[in-house]
Amino acid sequence: MTTLYHNPRCSKSREALHLLEEEGETIEIVRYLENPPTHQELRQVIELLGIKPIELVRTQEIEWKKNYKDKKLTDEEIIDAMVENPKLIERPIAIKGTHAVVGRPPEKVLDIL
Structure with a gap:
């Protein structure tokens, strides 16, 4: 089973x-905008991705630019800001077992199968 953090828009x-x-993958869809992950859940996703938290931030979003961009x-x-x-x-973020990828480009999600 693959978990997909998904935004249908x-x-x-x-x-x-x-x-x-x-x-043919069985998919558990997590609509993270409707049901945001907890701090611990997001921490686990970041660890599975093997990245730093800032690498998961959409830094071009107005919310980031307005409230966080110039802060250390x-x-x-x-x-916490992402939660x-x-x-x-x-x-999207796809997770299968102990592997996770950000689907940018979308074909990257196939890397975890």
Whole structure:
């Protein structure tokens, strides 16, 4: 089973979902804008991705530019910002077992199969 952090309004996220479906993958869809991850859940996703929290932030979002861009934030504060404002989380994120990828481009989600 693959877990997909998904935003149905995002074309890249929809494309990633379609690719996984074409592969016959069983998918658990997490609509993270409606049900934001907790701090600990997001921390675990970041660890699976093997990245720093800032690498998961959509830094071009107005919310980021307005409230966080010029601040010196710790990793924990960056995670808190994404939990409080889930639209700051890069998408889509696919997780299978102990492997995770950000689907940019969407074909990257196939790397975990």
